[in-house]
Amino acid sequence: RKEVEQDPGPFNVPEGATVAFNCTYSNSASQSFFWYRQDCRKEPKLLMSVYSSGNEDGRFTAQLNRASQYISLLIRDSKLSDSATYLCVVTTVYNFNKFYFGSGTKLNVKP
């Protein structure tokens, strides 16, 4: 079983829409959670870390549900520039040097 699983999508949404992605993780010892963004043929870049209590950064909201072992990313008022692949990333208490990446969810925002 993969450490981190994501729906590959693509999610095709119109500009201005609200869209949400989930990511499930298999290891209950998972400790730190992140969302990275990867544009086509580019390197991944940190979008936001995920706090235990959930956190918001502008149009982006991240939530953590430890009981059900998933994290979510909500994007409000989607922009064309939000089109990218969103990667869910997890580390565990056993080794915070090992980052486990999901295969990503592709988002296409259309005019």
Add this chain to the structure above:
Amino acid sequence: NAGVTQTPKFQVLKTGQSMTLQCAQDMNHNSMYWYRQDPGMGLRLIYYSASEGTTDKGEVPNGYNVSRLNKREFSLRLESAAPSQTSVYFCASSEQGTSGIKNIQYFGAGTRLSVL
């Protein structure tokens, strides 16, 4: 603001050839990583180095070797390239010493490798 620099950006090899991918970071980070990314597979960790002088295997180490030359540089070597090693390779670094949400990785621009 160089961050993480990888060379080369593109490479084509024949089966059995060897090559070394170079990576350097200027952020004074302790930890460095090598990943490969294949379609539909996400990023998979090949090797990592938690600090200068140490290296550890990741998820897919077979066919690769690494050297942590100093704090700045971490190289990945393919001794005898195989078509299955055709992939995009990313180097990354992070500031070790903290778990939690501040343990952020910074990536290089990637090396696109084709093995024929």
